[in-house]
Amino acid sequence: MNEERYVRESRTFKASHVLPPDTNNHNTLFGGRLMAHIDDVAALSAMKHAREPVVTASTDSVDFLQPVKVDNEVSLEAFVTWTHNTSMEVFVKIVAEDLRTGERAVCATSFLTFVAIGPDGKPTQVPKVIPETEEEQFLHQGAPERAEARKARRFRNKQLADLLGTRRPWESPTQKPGPIVGPLS
Numbered sequence: 001m002n003e004e005r006y007v008r009e010s011r012t013f014k015a016s017h018v019l020p021p022d023t024n025n026h027n028t029l030f031g032g033r034l035m036a037h038i039d040d041v042a043a044l045s046a047m048k049h050a051r052e053p054v055v056t057a058s059t060d061s062v063d064f065l066q067p068v069k070v071d072n073e074v075s076l077e078a079f080v081t082w083t084h085n086t087s088m089e090v091f092v093k094i095v096a097e098d099l100r101t102g103e104r105a106v107c108a109t110s111f112l113t114f115v116a117i118g119p120d121g122k123p124t125q126v127p128k129v130i131p132e133t134e135e136e137q138f139l140h141q142g143a144p145e146r147a148e149a150r151k152a153r154r155f156r157n158k159q160l161a162d163l164l165g166t167r168r169p170w171e172s173p174t175q176k177p178g179p180i181v182g183p184l185s
């Protein structure tokens, strides 16, 4: 594929008013809710770049730098920073705004990797991405190193999964995994 798209073509924004059902016992945005927002906006961005369905292959660490308080706005900005063959790196910046004072803070950032899926259900090639601004170029240049680190992490996690297996703690090592058969089944 020789197609290319500008980073700006995948820029996606999402804003929400943080209300009590979104918060934890500290009256700040629940971390799991923020991670769902991150995955959602990043997937939209990846689809705008690939123009194909995508799946999340991985999410790098999310550091919650500042709490997002109830009644604040939380806004997320996502864009594709780099592509390889079938995968895309998406950067997400999360900003909290105090709606009374207008004061803003970057409360988290995250990198995610998405893979485009073709009609046959298999990973399919994506267009290359062209960075234009200083910020886009900075993130683009650092991407191959981050991709290498992910590759090594994926390998280690696969080894760990193989080592741990699927046996439940109460199952004997000789028992084959299968449906639980009991009086109610």
Ligand SMILES: CC(C)(COP(=O)(O)OP(=O)(O)OC[C@H]1O[C@@H](n2cnc3c(N)ncnc32)[C@H](O)[C@@H]1OP(=O)(O)O)[C@@H](O)C(=O)NCCC(=O)NCCS
Pocket (backbone or CB within 6 Å): 054, 055, 056, 057, 058, 083, 084, 085, 086, 087, 088, 113, 115, 123, 150, 151, 154
């Ligand atoms: C991600 C997935 C499609 C990869 O498929 P696969 O058959 O293992 O394919 P490959 O090993 O050839 O990897 C395909 C691409 O994904 C990338 N990739 C796979 N796992 C990755 C990971 N954990 N982190 C970053 N990139 C990853 C590979 O580097 C490769 O990129 P490239 O083509 O640009 O070089 C597959 O593992 C999958 O479906 N996982 C579950 C996804 C999911 O359920 N997500 C949550 C809901 S959307």
